[in-house]
Amino acid sequence: MVSAGKKSGWLMGCGSVMVVVGAVMVILWPSLFFTQLKNMMILSETSMSFSIWREVPIPMYLECVMFNITNVADILAGKNVTLEVSEMGPYVFREELTKVNLTWNDNSTITYYNQKFWHFEPELSNGSLSDIITSINPIVVTVAYYMRHQHPLLKIPVDVFMRMFHEDMFVSANVSSWMFDGIDDPILDIAERFPDLPIDIPFDKFGWFYGRNGSKEYDGVFVMNTGASDFSQIGNLEMWRNSNRTHFRDECGAVKGSTGELWAPELGQPEVTIFAPDICTYMVLAKNETISVLGIEGQKYVANDSLFDNGHKYPSMACYCDEVRDADCLPAGALNVSACRFGAPAFVTLPHFLGLEPPYPSKVVGLNPTPDMVFSVALEMFTGMPLEVFAQLQINLLVRHVGEITINNQLPDPDTLVPMFWFKQEVNISDDYARLAKFALNLRYWMPFGFYALTGIGVILLIIGIWILVKKLLKSPESPILSGVSQEDLANER
Known part of the structure; x- marks a missing residue:
């Protein structure tokens, strides 16, 4: 014992x-x-x-909703009508994203390219890629926009030239052509033969995603922080297209923010920043609410009225317009991205002009903005794991009447922001990664x-x-406590 x-x-x-x-x-x-x-x-x-x-x-999907102009005949007949549009879609594409051409740098950064593939998912879509969409011709509008400040003697021959190939400023094509396959245009064919033209059009067709499916170079080269030297900077962009600045002036031209895949533990900070190469700038999302995704609690960050403000309400965002705030600077809610869209008069808004101030929303019939048409991301606070992403934006073309270019001046209103399409890029955490996150969080807790x-x-x-x-x-006989007790007493006790 x-x-x-x-x-x-x-x-x-x-x-x-x-x-x-x-x-x-x-x-x-x-x-x-x-x-x-x-x-x-x-x-x-x-x-x-x-x-x-x-x-x-994680499964990623791109949902595209096209706007079809429904009253072209009335417009061409010269009737005093308002531009009417109707939604078609959504047309859903499964997205595959891979980082390629990786280079590890000595300063705790990595250089890479994005390679994306999109696969049409007919069972998730409302319609087919053969659906016909009628809208304004982006080539006609882009040429007119470029010529708007030129001398009338230069505009007249340009108008004659475009009318040789187009009867009006509208074009009809199927969804596949509008999106990935591209629309043939004789103006582009001729422009390709004259490389010294002042308008730089690098494509032989027009399509919103033309030349992008499977391309490694379209998005440009990225330099991202790995977090090795400063963990708080993990996932943040350092450079894009070999520069730490975009074409916007001052602070608006800074290349900064997360690319969306990697986040340091945020611990409830009031806002997060996401860099969006499609619009050549970053977006700031504000802390909104606590949500639960697959049983994991996270913090949701949502775009508020500061997004695309251009300095109307937030003076710090005035750098999104030229210092001379002319007519090219639209009201709060629309961002001029023409400089990063090859000179096309492209403006980005939230879907259905959500949050766009007058007068532009009143010039289009058929839009119905709802509060959920926002740009948002939800993060788990202690691990930085993205729980869900809803990237929702709308692409619009600004059509302004340009003297002497009559083919561009057929819309009833001389200054119309025409909605072309809006998209939602949706990413939701899968069950496998939810289990992984829960394990890590349970371990921590x-x-x-x-x-x-x-x-x-x-x-x-x-x-x-x-x-x-x-x-x-x-019990020990040698115990000090028992030292004064006789052996007889101990024996008796026993």
């Missing part, structure tokens, strides 16, 4: 170790968890985040309770060990 002394020593020894280990781990666990999280998230060829970042395994329990058990073992030791000492 194990003696009382050995038993007491064993219990007190184990208890002491458990108390020390438990107490130390309770104190150190948050730092240890964060260190392990950093090791998993910092981008390297061996980190867990790398394979997820390089080829996003429950481990301290385990260490508290370990400490508590250690205290109990210490108490038991001390009790056994005291009991042994009380």
Whole structure:
């Protein structure tokens, strides 16, 4: 049998170790968890985040809704009508995104290209790619927009030239041509033969995503922070298209913000920044509400009325317009992106002109903005994991009457922002990654309770060990407590 002394020593020894280990781990666990999280998230060829970042395994879909102009005949007949549009779609495409041509840099950054593929999903769509869409001809409008400040003697021959190939400013084509296949236009064919023309049109066809499906170079080259030197900067862009600036002036031209795949733990900060290469700038989303996605609590960030404000309400955003705030600077809610769309008079808004101030919404019939047509992202706060993304934007072309270019001046209103299409890029966390996130969060939350329990058990073992030791000492004849008691008394007690 194990003696009382050995038993007491064993219990007190184990208890002491458990108390020390438990107490130390309770104190150190948050730092240890964060260190392990950093090791998993910092981008390297061996980190867990790398394979997820390089080829996003979560299903992604692009939903495109086209606007069809329904009263072209009345417009061409010269009737005093308002432009009418109707929605067609959505046309849903499954998106595959892969980072290619990776180069690891010495300054904790990585250089890469985005390669995207889109696959039409007819069972998820409302309509087919053969549906015919009628809208304004972007080539005619772009040429007129470019010529708007030129001398009348130059505009007249341009108008004659365009009328040689087009009867009016409208064009009808199927969805496939509008989106990926491109629309043939004789003006583009002729422009291709004269490379010295002042208008730079780098495509032989027009399509919103023409030349983009499967292209490595279309989005440009990105330089992103890996987080190795400063974990708080993980996922943030350092350069885009070999520059740390875009064409916008001052702060609006800065290349900054997350690309959307990697986020450092945000811990409830009031806003997040996302860089959007399609509009050549970044967007700031404000903290909105706490939501739950597949049982994981996260913080939702939503675009508010500061998005595309241009300085009307927020003076810091005045740099989205030229310093001379002329007619090219539209009211709050529309961003002029013509400089990054090859000179086309392209303006970006939220779907259905949500938040766009007068007078432009009143010039189009058929729009019905709803509060959910916003740009939002939801993040899990302690890991930075994206839970859901709803990227919703609308592409519009500004049609202004230009003297002497009569083919461009057929809309009833001389200044109309024509909605072309809007899209929603939707990303939702999958069940597999929800389980992974829950495991990490449970580990973070429950481990301290385990260490508290370990400490508590250690205290109990210490108490038991001390009790056994005291009991042994009380029974020992050499105990100081019993030193004054005679052997006869002890014998009698026994």
